[in-house]
Structures are given as structure tokens and as C-alpha cells.
Amino acid sequence: GIQVEQSPPDLILQEGANSTLRCNFSDSVNNLQWFHQNPWGQLINLFYIPSGTKQNGRLSATTVATERYSLLYISSSQTTDSGVYFCAVKSGNTPLVFGKGTRLSVIA
Amino acid sequence: DAGVTQSPTHLIKTRGQQVTLRCSPKSGHDTVSWYQQALGQGPQFIFQYYEEEERQRGNFPDRFSGHQFPNYSSELNVNALLLGDSALYLCASTQSGREFFGPGTRLTVL
Numbered sequence: 001g002i003q004v005e006q007s008p009p010d011l012i013l014q015e016g017a018n019s020t021l022r023c024n025f026s027d028s029v030n031n032l033q034w035f036h037q038n039p040w041g042q043l044i045n046l047f048y049i050p051s052g053t054k055q056n057g058r059l060s061a062t063t064v065a066t067e068r069y070s071l072l073y074i075s076s077s078q079t080t081d082s083g084v085y086f087c088a089v090k091s092g093n094t095p096l097v098f099g100k101g102t103r104l105s106v107i108a
Numbered sequence: 109d110a111g112v113t114q115s116p117t118h119l120i121k122t123r124g125q126q127v128t129l130r131c132s133p134k135s136g137h138d139t140v141s142w143y144q145q146a147l148g149q150g151p152q153f154i155f156q157y158y159e160e161e162e163r164q165r166g167n168f169p170d171r172f173s174g175h176q177f178p179n180y181s182s183e184l185n186v187n188a189l190l191l192g193d194s195a196l197y198l199c200a201s202t203q204s205g206r207e208f209f210g211p212g213t214r215l216t217v218l
Contacts, residue, residue, distance in 0.1 A: 043212075
């Protein structure tokens with residue numbers, strides 16, 4: 001099945017800093033989503049982005065489907081951005097496959 | 109507009125027991141998926157229900173079964189619980205390719 005690798009596995013930032021999270025996948029995809037899991041376990045859908053670029057406030061995402069990667073940018077990070085960021089993909093008719101996540105800690 | 113809801117929030121069971129978890133999808137969503145998330149891992153797909161039928165299934169044993177009701181709500185049943193079934197169980201409803209998750213049920217098997 002499709003493999004999803006996320007990097008870095010852990011990231012510590014000072015409040016106000018910017019960061020880039022990466023998601024590599026092993027096959028062509030027809031669905032790619034980014035999620036944020038807060039410390040209480042709630043998964044929030046950030047982007048549905050199988051290709052192209054989207055922005056939502058301080059967050060933006062870019063997927064280059066032909067090169068099999070996606071990037072999530074967080075600008076001017078805040079402590080509330082802390083948590084785990086997951087990339088998840090579908091290839092063909094497969095169910096959603098998640099990466100292992102990037103654990104982000106933003107320090108005041 | 110209520111989001112995806114799940115009950116109960118937490119549950120403690122002993123090995124060999126059976127458990128039922130419940131999920132109500134976001135209003136207007138007719139497709140419900142269940143995931144298991146072990147500590148430190150990403151969610152793993154268990155199965156998906158659409159029009160009261162299991163449409164897809166992940167790599168989980170038959171001890172895991174489900175049901176979808178005419179109002180699109182769903183149940184996840186796990187029989188003969190094992191210690192390894194301890195995890196966060198997440199329900200998601202789908203619209204336009206996007207998955208929207210509930211808060212989860214944390215199951216502890218002793």
C-alpha cells in the first residue's frame with residue numbers, strides 16, 4: 001500500500017517563528033488532507049489539497065502531486081499551534097492513510 | 109450546526125469483554141468511517157459505512173464490527189477485547205473528500 005512519511009518527527013519553536021512541515025508519499029494520490037491534533041486528541045481538518053496551493057490565515061499548504069510531496073507552512077506560530085500535524089492521503093479507491101505525524105511544540 | 113459527536117468519552121473494560129462505541133456524523137453527511145489511534149501513532153482505518161452497508165474495511169479482525177442506522181449514525185462493536193485494543197477510537201464523516209473527526213472515545217482494556 002501507499003507509504004506516507006512526515007518530517008521532521010518533532011519540532012520546537014519559539015512563539016512568532018515560522019515553520020515548514022513536509023509530507024512525502026510513495027504513489028500518486030487523488031486526495032490529500034492535513035490535520036492538526038490538539039493535546040486533547042481532537043483532529044481538526046486544516047486543508048483538503050490533492051494539488052496546488054491554499055491559504056487559511058497563518059497557515060498555507062502546497063502539494064506538488066507530480067513530485068509526490070506536500071508542505072504545510074505555519075507563520076508567526078502561537079502556543080495554540082502546539083500539537084501533532086498529520087498528513088493523510090488516498091490513492092485510487094484506498095482508504096485514508098495517515099503518516100506518523102510531526103509533533104510541534106511552540107514555546108512562549 | 110453540530111459537528112461529529114461520539115460517546116462515551118472514556119471507557120474502561122477488562123479483557124474478554126465486549127464494547128460498543130457510538131457516533132453521530134455532521135449534519136448532512138451520510139458516510140461514516142472509524143479509525144483506531146494507538147499512542148504515538150497516526151489513526152488507522154477500520155471501516156467505512158455508507159447507506160447502512162460496510163463499503164470498505166481496513167486490516168482489522170472480525171472482532172471489529174459495525175453498523176449504520178437510517179439516520180446515518182453508526183456504532184463500532186469490539187468483541188473479546190484484548191489489551192492491545194486500548195486506543196483512541198475516532199469517528200469521521202465525509203463530505204466533498206474531506207474527513208471531519210469527532211472528539212474520540214478513549215478505550216482502556218485492563
